[in-house]
Structures are given as C-alpha cells and as structure tokens.
Amino acid sequence: MMIGVPKETKIREYRVGMTPAGVNLLVEDGHAVLIQKGAGEASGISDLDYLQAGAAIIDTAAPLYAGSDLIVKVKEPLPEEFSLYRDGQLLFTYLHLAPNPDLTRFLLERRIAGLGYETVQMEDGSLPLLFPMSLIAGRMAVQIGAHFLEKENGGKGLLLSGAPGVPPARMVVLGGGAVGENAARLAIGANADVTLIDINPRKLAMLDERYQGRLRTLYSTPYAIRDAVVGADLVIGAVLVPGGRAPHLVTRAMVAAMAPGSVIVDVAIDQGGCVETIRPTTHEQPVYEVDGVLHYGVTNIPGAVCRTSTFALTNATLPYVRLLAAHGLEAVFRDRALLSGVNTQGGLVRHPAVAAALDLPYEPLTH
Numbered sequence: 001m002m003i004g005v006p007k008e009t010k011i012r013e014y015r016v017g018m019t020p021a022g023v024n025l026l027v028e029d030g031h032a033v034l035i036q037k038g039a040g041e042a043s044g045i046s047d048l049d050y051l052q053a054g055a056a057i058i059d060t061a062a063p064l065y066a067g068s069d070l071i072v073k074v075k076e077p078l079p080e081e082f083s084l085y086r087d088g089q090l091l092f093t094y095l096h097l098a099p100n101p102d103l104t105r106f107l108l109e110r111r112i113a114g115l116g117y118e119t120v121q122m123e124d125g126s127l128p129l130l131f132p133m134s135l136i137a138g139r140m141a142v143q144i145g146a147h148f149l150e151k152e153n154g155g156k157g158l159l160l161s162g163a164p165g166v167p168p169a170r171m172v173v174l175g176g177g178a179v180g181e182n183a184a185r186l187a188i189g190a191n192a193d194v195t196l197i198d199i200n201p202r203k204l205a206m207l208d209e210r211y212q213g214r215l216r217t218l219y220s221t222p223y224a225i226r227d228a229v230v231g232a233d234l235v236i237g238a239v240l241v242p243g244g245r246a247p248h249l250v251t252r253a254m255v256a257a258m259a260p261g262s263v264i265v266d267v268a269i270d271q272g273g274c275v276e277t278i279r280p281t282t283h284e285q286p287v288y289e290v291d292g293v294l295h296y297g298v299t300n301i302p303g304a305v306c307r308t309s310t311f312a313l314t315n316a317t318l319p320y321v322r323l324l325a326a327h328g329l330e331a332v333f334r335d336r337a338l339l340s341g342v343n344t345q346g347g348l349v350r351h352p353a354v355a356a357a358l359d360l361p362y363e364p365l366t367h
Helices: 020-028 047-053 061-066 079-084 101-109 131-149 178-189 201-211 222-230 252-257 267-271 301-333 352-358
Strands: 002-005 032-036 056-058 070-072 090-093 113-116 170-174 193-198 216-219 234-237 263-266 287-290 293-296 342-345
Touching: 002 061, 020 032, 020 047, 020 301, 032 047, 032 061, 047 056, 056 061, 061 079, 070 301, 090 301, 101 342, 101 352, 113 301, 131 178, 131 234, 131 263, 131 267, 131 293, 131 301, 170 178, 170 222, 178 193, 178 201, 178 234, 178 267, 193 201, 193 222, 201 216, 216 222, 222 252, 234 267, 263 267
Parallel strands: 002 032, 002 070, 032 056, 070 090, 090 113, 170 193, 170 234, 193 216, 234 263, 263 293
Antiparallel strands: 113 342, 287 293
C-alpha cells in the first residue's frame, strides 16, 4: 500500500503522524511511505532521517495525497485541505467530528473512510490512541493554568502551590479519566488544593485510595459542580464521551459567579467543551475573558510539546497503521478496537455517538 504522511496545517501544530522507526517497519512490510517535505522538522525529525528509513520525500501536499491510498496524520483535515482528498480514500487521524458538521459532511460527500484515533476503543472501554495525548494534555493543563493565574498573564496573581503561611490555589478537575487524573497528579505534586469530580463512584473510590487523602473527590451533580467551580481559582475540563459531544457541566451562570482572574482550561474543547462559555482558541491567541474569567480553549494542546507528543502518539498508532496497510479497510474486521474507530465510510456515519451528536442516521459497518 502507498501511505502518505502530510505536513500538518493547523496553526502551530508541530506534530507529525509518523516517525522514521514507523517508516522503517512499514517499508520492511513491503509498503511505500510518502512524507511531505519538512513534515517532521518541528519535532526534530529531518527529511534525511525519513529518507534513511526508506521513505520518499514529496515537496508539496497535492501529489502526496493524489498518490496515497492511506493518509496518516495527527489533526483533522482543515477546509483548505479538502480538495486534496480522493473519493474513497482511507484517513487515519484525530477527527473529533461531534462538534464539526462541516468536516463530517465533507467526509460523507467524498465517501472517505475516516478512522478517528479518539474512538479506537478496547473491549474494556479504554482508548489506546487517545490515552497518550490525554496524559500529556492533562499534565500540560496544570502548567497552563498556573501560567495564566499569574497577574502578568491576566490571573489572580496566585502561585499554584501557595507559600508557607499562604494557602495554595484551589483547583477543580471535571472528569477522572486520563486527562483528569494526570492533571490532578501534577497539581497534587505541586501542593495545590485539588478537587476532582466524576460520575463514576468506582473511579472516585480508586482515586481516593490511590492518593491517600491528598485528593478531594466529589460525585458529579449540578449542585456539587456549582459549589466547587464558583470557589475555584483554576477549573480544568476533562470530560469525555467517546465520539460524542461533551456535555456542558459548567454553565454561564457558574462562570459569572467565579471571581475575576480565575482560569478555565477546557481540555474537552476538541469535543465541543464542557463549559458553556468556551470556544476554540489557538496557541497564537490562547485565552479570552468572559465575566473576568480567563478561558483557554486551544484544540491541540499537546502540539506545544511536539517532540514528546509525536513519539508518544506514534508508538500507539503504529500497530494499527501496519494493520491498515496490510489489509486496507478489511483490517477493522480483524481488530474490534479498530472497528470502533470507523467514523465515516461509504458516505455513511458509522459511529453511533457521532451520529447522535450531529443528528444524522447511523449505519453500523458490517462485514
């Protein structure tokens, strides 16, 4: 199979969809890999590195897309990339279709088999291709929040850890999955005052046991969320509905009741966000204010630590790329986790959560 790895076009997205190690394995498997010129430079991977691994370097995106059966990338296609795709092409990337009807419409019209990293799901419910970026995003959310709590950056002028005789900042984490737990872990290490809210009592019990009283846990109800959020200095949104739109747990009224200079970092923004007042932002202009509260809604947080993120992501995606390269779309019937990754195919929505979020018909993919 011919596999294409383009250079990402999203603002300040420095990750790349494959490393030289991945290229080497795919070439040894008998496939050809096309890498767009400069695709890995920001992650510290040169064109020479790819050439030595067996890839061909393509100067521009158009011939790469035209010559590839499978496109492997990091972020969802942007409108300026739509014309590059061929009808029926295989696409393997983060899609996050629930809040993006325009992209969904394009994939359906072009009958593209769109497999989303974020919905590849194991039988135990785990999300192996979302996990590495969730881990990084959760840890980064804390340092981002700490940065914007500084007075010079628009915040209250708080040090997350506090100081002797001065209480630490109060942080609330909404969701106890990979993002939420990693955010809590880093903040606990910084001696912040951390409360985590989740709807799963077993998850709360596990976290309570793991952190031995250093983490306050609350069962998720609107009352508990309001009480915690209104008194928080930093709120981190870490809610996930695989493939679906995140629910708005923090309302506009809650935001209005927060103290000026408080900070919200909504990591759930890729799926629409769990804060009613959040909207997507970029690394160039990451924050805006609503009622004096700073909102951070960057949709590609891990892109800022691109080298770490590239290697962490591709370590997880490579086995699935090899399977797709070997068997094409038939690969999804050999691995049920990969089957759950199919969001669109043949002009139809193939994932129930995506269909529900966009009010579109759902047709399961069958062999």
